[in-house]
Amino acid sequence: ALVERWRPETHTFHLPCGECTITLEDVSLQLGLPVDGEVVTGPVLSADWSATCEQLLGKVPNKFKGSRIEMKWLEDNFKTIEASASDVEKEQFARAFILKLIGGLLMPDKS
Numbered sequence: 001a002l003v004e005r006w007r008p009e010t011h012t013f014h015l016p017c018g019e020c021t022i023t024l025e026d027v028s029l030q031l032g033l034p035v036d037g038e039v040v041t042g043p044v045l046s047a048d049w050s051a052t053c054e055q056l057l058g059k060v061p062n063k064f065k066g067s068r069i070e071m072k073w074l075e076d077n078f079k080t081i082e083a084s085a086s087d088v089e090k091e092q093f094a095r096a097f098i099l100k101l102i103g104g105l106l107m108p109d110k111s
Contacts, residue, residue: 027106031098058092074100 005013012019028035049067053060061073078096081089 022106056092056095058089069099071100071103074103 002013005015007014010019012021024035027033049064050060053069057078059077061069063070074096078093078100081093085093
């Protein structure tokens with residue numbers, strides 16, 4: 001229901017009671033990410049992205065764009081999870097869901 005109320009021009013939700021937006025505090029609370037302390041920036045020079053994907057997602061995309069994973073690949077490979085999935089598979093699907101959430105909703109600039 002919120003998708004229909006999102007206005008990309010203003011990056012806000014338009015609700016009957018007024019406008020609402022996602023704040024840094026919201027992201028911190030929902031994703032458990034720290035918002036204070038040292039900044040994590042800069043290129044990763046010696047990352048083996050295939051090994052990282054295999055470890056964290058259990059699957060490896062057939063191609064990377066730099067260090068990026070295409071959203072379509074995430075959608076195609078993490079559509080549904082079996083009811084009998086192991087705890088590891090559930091964690092991998094949760095990671096993929098978080099990546100889709102960040103890449104598709106929080107930062108939807110397709111990069």
